[in-house]
Amino acid sequence: MVVRQSTAVWEGNLKQGRGRMKLASGAYEGPYTYLSRFEQGAGTNPEELIGAAHAGCFSMYFASLLSQKGYVPKSVNTTAAVTLDTVGGGPKITGIQLRTEVDLPGIDDKLFQEIAENSKANCPVSVALSATPITLEAKLRR
Numbered sequence: 001m002v003v004r005q006s007t008a009v010w011e012g013n014l015k016q017g018r019g020r021m022k023l024a025s026g027a028y029e030g031p032y033t034y035l036s037r038f039e040q041g042a043g044t045n046p047e048e049l050i051g052a053a054h055a056g057c058f059s060m061y062f063a064s065l066l067s068q069k070g071y072v073p074k075s076v077n078t079t080a081a082v083t084l085d086t087v088g089g090g091p092k093i094t095g096i097q098l099r100t101e102v103d104l105p106g107i108d109d110k111l112f113q114e115i116a117e118n119s120k121a122n123c124p125v126s127v128a129l130s131a132t133p134i135t136l137e138a139k140l141r142r
Helices: 034-038 046-068 109-122 124-128
Strands: 006-011 018-023 029-033 075-087 090-103 134-141
Touching: 029 034, 046 075, 046 090, 046 109, 046 124, 090 109, 109 124, 109 134
Parallel strands: 090 134
Antiparallel strands: 006 018, 018 029, 075 090
């Protein structure tokens, strides 16, 4: 079993406070604020990091499933757009849109789309986020 850790520290109130998030691996450490989360301020936010994790997990899982069927992709390029809305008076992640483009000659589009949907449903991050609606747009580039 693998356990991954990240940490966050928040100082102050919601609007004027600030925080820092750090990955235990040291690959990322950076600030976040009310402005970076709910507006367009500098820094990152939890939703952006969730999107990066989801895009990375989906891409690896999709490549694995394609390879198991004998189709090794040249590249899997995925973007995850995480929507944060106000629902019931508070913030809520209301959806994640995965958009992927795969450079892969020799596969028919029907099989490609079936494997893409399987990847969306079963990559570990999708499973963890299953309470949130997740959509997928998968394009095949030959």
